[in-house]
Amino acid sequence: MHIPDGILPAQVCVAGYAVTGLATWYSLGQINRRPDPSADIPKASLLTAAFFVASSIYIPLPPASVHLTLNGLLGVVLGYFAFPAIVIGLFFQALALGHGGLTSLGVNAAMMGLPALLAYHLFQARNSLGRPLREPARTGLFAFLGGALGVGLAVLIFLSLIILNIPAEVEAKAERAALLALSLSHLPLIGVEGLFTALLVLFLRRVKPELLEG
Amino acid sequence: MTTLSVDSYVPGGSLLHRWDPRLKLISLLALMFAFATVQHLTLVPAMATLSLGLYAAARLPLGLWRQRLSYPGLLILGLVLVLPFSLGPTVIWQWGGVALRQEGLVASALMAGRFLSILTLGLILLATTPFLSLLQAMRRLGLPVILTDMTLLTYRYLYEIADTLATMQRAMQLRGFGQGPQAWLRLNRQVLEQRAMLAGNLLIRSYEQSERVYRAMRLRGHGQGHPGRRSDKMQTLTPLWGLTATLLGAALGLIMAEVALHHGYNGIGL
Numbered sequence: 001m002h003i004p005d006g007i008l009p010a011q012v013c014v015a016g017y018a019v020t021g022l023a024t025w026y027s028l029g030q031i032n033r034r035p036d037p038s039a040d041i042p043k044a045s046l047l048t049a050a051f052f053v054a055s056s057i058y059i060p061l062p063p064a065s066v067h068l069t070l071n072g073l074l075g076v077v078l079g080y081f082a083f084p085a086i087v088i089g090l091f092f093q094a095l096a097l098g099h100g101g102l103t104s105l106g107v108n109a110a111m112m113g114l115p116a117l118l119a120y121h122l123f124q125a126r127n128s129l130g131r132p133l134r135e136p137a138r139t140g141l142f143a144f145l146g147g148a149l150g151v152g153l154a155v156l157i158f159l160s161l162i163i164l165n166i167p168a169e170v171e172a173k174a175e176r177a178a179l180l181a182l183s184l185s186h187l188p189l190i191g192v193e194g195l196f197t198a199l200l201v202l203f204l205r206r207v208k209p210e211l212l213e214g
Numbered sequence: 215m216t217t218l219s220v221d222s223y224v225p226g227g228s229l230l231h232r233w234d235p236r237l238k239l240i241s242l243l244a245l246m247f248a249f250a251t252v253q254h255l256t257l258v259p260a261m262a263t264l265s266l267g268l269y270a271a272a273r274l275p276l277g278l279w280r281q282r283l284s285y286p287g288l289l290i291l292g293l294v295l296v297l298p299f300s301l302g303p304t305v306i307w308q309w310g311g312v313a314l315r316q317e318g319l320v321a322s323a324l325m326a327g328r329f330l331s332i333l334t335l336g337l338i339l340l341a342t343t344p345f346l347s348l349l350q351a352m353r354r355l356g357l358p359v360i361l362t363d364m365t366l367l368t369y370r371y372l373y374e375i376a377d378t379l380a381t382m383q384r385a386m387q388l389r390g391f392g393q394g395p396q397a398w399l400r401l402n403r404q405v406l407e408q409r410a411m412l413a414g415n416l417l418i419r420s421y422e423q424s425e426r427v428y429r430a431m432r433l434r435g436h437g438q439g440h441p442g443r444r445s446d447k448m449q450t451l452t453p454l455w456g457l458t459a460t461l462l463g464a465a466l467g468l469i470m471a472e473v474a475l476h477h478g479y480n481g482i483g484l
Contacts, residue, residue, distance in 0.1 A: 044364060
């Protein structure tokens with residue numbers, strides 16, 4: 001789910017870079033507030049590499065198989081480091097695999113990174129909003145919602161950008177119908193990503209809970 | 215992940231290889247964004263000539279370009295094939311229920327032209343600049359230290375972590391996971407749990423390794439306010455101001471031509 005070069009007009013690409021620049025600046029500002037920001041850099045970097053590699057694990061989704069985006073999970077585990085991690089991951093994907101592109105890097109980073117930050121805040125809210133629930137159901141539910149929200153929002157942004165920016169002559173009604181149909185076709189993927197995030201977070205909670213401290 | 219390679223650098227002695235990475239980055243990115251502004255078919259030959267001329271000047275193998283097309287080409291190919299038959303009212307050829315439309319054809323040609331030209335420029339940038347020089351150039355152009363440090367560390371451990379995952383997947387297969395008839399067609403809780411635990415184990419191993427890496431970095435003085443012997447000097451390369459000015463001028467010229475054509479718009483993007 002990457003937008004390649006040449007599809008979007010330059011104004012959208014520049015706007016994508018502007019949003020990514022702002023979100024990176026905000027994330028780095030939050031990271032620099034920590035007592036020792038450099039202490040978390042190796043952890044965030046190696047986990048960025050691990051997420052990049054883990055996104056190559058395929059999940060059977062009959063009749064095909066899919067690779068998960070893991071942006072919601074990135075938000076849940078890395079917190080404010082998730083946005084820079086996504087920028088770096090997408091940069092590497094553009095270099096190594098040709099996924100995405102250099103002019104569309106800003107748009108792709110905003111599309112994946114903003115939902116990741118929202119997923120982080122949603123997961124952090126488990127202690128306030130999810131108080132009536134018991135553990136581990138609370139962590140599992142909020143991890144599911146974080147994972148599903150991450151990919152769900154990214155899919156919505158992706159489809160909106162593609163459909164609204166390509167054919168100038170297509171009617172608004174047809175655009176809306178296509179957007180709705182394509183969004184609905186991604187529902188199984190959103191469910192699988194949410195479930196995968198919940199299972200993984202519950203596993204980390206049992207084995208290495210400090211990884212979920214954000 | 216077996217064919218994973220972040221560094222697409224192809225050694226060579228061309229003018230573009232010797233160009234200062236900072237100026238190369240600025241000039242080629244400006245040209246890529248100028249290409250992205252093109253909405254008129256008349257400018258596509260100019261874009262193609264510029265990018266192919268630069269590719270020839272970089273003396274890069276043609277196979278590299280073809281290899282680069284493989285994945286991103288799929289989405290573009292889908293759009294380029296669908297749009298001529300679905301977009302616009304002007305039918306220029308019809309066979310039964312299939313109608314080729316002028317507006318869709320123009321939109322496809324524009325998209326393909328922009329995509330191929332930008333992809334070629336991106337490839338020139340990556341294939342004539344070693345990854346670390348590119349990163350150093352970005353750093354010197356103002357990219358935050360946290361981002362460059364994270365990029366360097368991620369790059370350093372990427373291959374190692376990819377090898378770890380390959381080993382873990384092989385071990386799982388040897389123990390019978392994911393085997394059996396049509397295993398790839400089954401999605402149940404057990405399959406999802408296995409994949410989640412595989413990814414989780416990879417994260418835990420990486421996290422534990424990061425703690426060792428951090429301790430080693432601290433012992434070497436990281437975060438103590440002394441940059442140590444780490445040099446920020448770039449390899450001596452030719453600035454090539456003439457080439458920089460030519461490409462920035464070409465980028466500006468394309469944008470101005472696009473604006474001029476927009477004001478004399480003829481309705482179908484030609």
